Amino acid sequence: MSDRDASTPRVFLARHGETEWTINGRYTGITELELTSRGEKQVLGTGRRLVGPGKLIDPVQLERVFVSPRKRARKTFELLFGADSELAALEKVEFTEDIAEWGYGAYEGLLGEEIIARRKEQGLDIERPWDIWNDGCEGGESSEQATERLDGLINRIRDIQRPYMHGEKPVDIVLVAHGHILRAFTKRWLGIPMGSPLGMMLPPGGIGVLSYEEHDISAPAFLVGIALPLEEG
Template structure:
């Protein structure tokens, strides 16, 4: 029996193209930065990866870097999904984790979090709502255009893992992945497309 026999959707994720802060390694949560020229080129290149797929639902974070990526990748009419916004990094917005580790060598966002921002559980709850929307979509393929940390947490939640396990899923700018099924078990079908 195939996945289609069960009527289970595939969830595709596309991280936004490069911004000045993603290039420099700065935490970019709710700061609404545009894509760089390279990021725009990356988004256009993503169109060849996703172009042959019939998406019944395309969702995008409300932030311009994701919306622009969606449009340049061939989805100008993507539906804005507020739950797909990036982690609110609070006091660490615009700061590089390498700089934080100069004062706290053991620092990892996955275990230490961010002061005055969202908790990992907060982001996970939003990811769960996006997973639920995809599962209830009644379409074969759903695309979510979003952000690095959010996509990683969303992947963990799709797989039924604790949100901290998102730390194992690196996703470069304007790279895609396909989450699907091994029979009825959620699985990663393709990564870093």
């Protein structure tokens, strides 16, 4: 995006901080876990640098914040914006299952190798290895179901941002959620089928940025780099 595109609406992806299951790699969907002390520091560090008046994520520029209802995402929202954030008072915050983590079903709490072993015992994956993007989860969410709910949220966001593509009104959006579903959201934002490969990484407490090319609602894009606002003083 060129400098003249600075007013184009953006969508910020905020991943929750570290939990105990983040550390050991267990699939964490509906299980309610607290952030570790390190996880809280990750989010606070991100918030100090990137969230606030005149910073990358300026509350004044936000139209809506969509937050996963899981405890770890709620805590991350509070740490990023402050427990008494004016955003809540202005009814700009929505806690919604639309951006909850992928439904892992029978794989909840398992390690990747445990899932592979379980499926092998069931006689599955004979022709190719299990791939959640294509195969979904036993007793949980399929790729098609995840696509449907994320596409619904994306349509809502586009309806919000469509009238203001040239900065007529600040309508930035923040999603506070989970690593897997935020990567899935990115695929669908770009119009990429869930099963198509797209290597992405978003660390705990990290922020990603999506937007549009040339102020065009039909040209969704992701920002591979960002320039931070100048600090005053």
